[in-house]
Amino acid sequence: MSDQDWLVTNESECRLFTASDTSDWGQNPYRLHRFLTDLEDIIWQEKDDYLRLQQICPLVRRLLNSSEWILTNFLPPDPDTGWSVQVLYDESDFPLTVQTVVWSPKSVSQIHNHAAWGIVALIDGQEKNKFWQRSPTPEYPDRIVQTGEHTIATGDILCLMPEAIHQIEVIGDEPTISFNVYGVTDYAKRFQFDIVEQTAMIF
Ligand SMILES: [Fe+2]
Known part of the structure; x- marks a missing residue:
């Protein structure tokens, strides 16, 4: 277990995040x-x-340390898409996303931002994240350039600012399982990027 917290800024710089203070968690289950x-x-x-x-x-x-049922509450990845989502909480007037996500080995995601703050806590596996930031030119207003990469392991948490741009790749022969929480998505600002065509499209 690595148990490190990482932050990806709006400029897609990945850095260690302030360590969690666990001193006053108490004994009661955190459900x-x-x-x-x-x-x-x-x-x-x-x-x-x-x-x-x-x-x-x-x-x-704290939640994942205390509520172990979450660690085993996920769906097998869809054989066609390579991933699955298990919604853990859904309420129309409370538009946050709380879910477990599984990616099968060798999966590679699109390059995307989330247009919402997001937290990805890796329950199992290894996930390489490549990071990108916008670098527009007059000809290519949606051009992006890579800023770096970082591989998270079991126990790590990756916190994403809304404009952070990333692409994930499952490393090794095991699927990745993560607990994800996202804020309210601004769908007009959520993009997938094509680095060959230097374009972006809302998804
Ligand atoms: Fe993502």
Whole structure:
């Protein structure tokens, strides 16, 4: 277990995030409904996505340490797409995404941003993340350039700012399983990027 927290900025720079303070977690089980209540309080009280991530990241770690049922609550990957999503909480008036996601070995995602703050906690496996940032030219306004890459392992948490652009690749022979939480998505700003054509399209 690696147990490191990482932040990917809006400029797609990946860096170690402030370590979680576990000193006052207490003995009581930290269940999903408590996590959701804390999440809602943070979102109401804190408007800055960076500060939200800083507060929510340790709660994700606490939840996964305390609520082991989440670690085994996932679906096998679809053989056609190579991935699966198990929604753990869904309410129309509370538009946050809370889910477990599985990617089969060798899978490679599209290059994309999320247009929402996001947290990916890796429950199992190894996931290489390549990062990109916009570098527009008059001819290619959606041109992007790679800023780096980082592989996360079991126990690591990757926090993404809304404009962070990444592409994931499953490393090794095992699937990756992750617990993902995303804020409210601005669908007008969520893109997939094509680095050959230097284009982007909303998805
Ligand atoms: Fe992503």
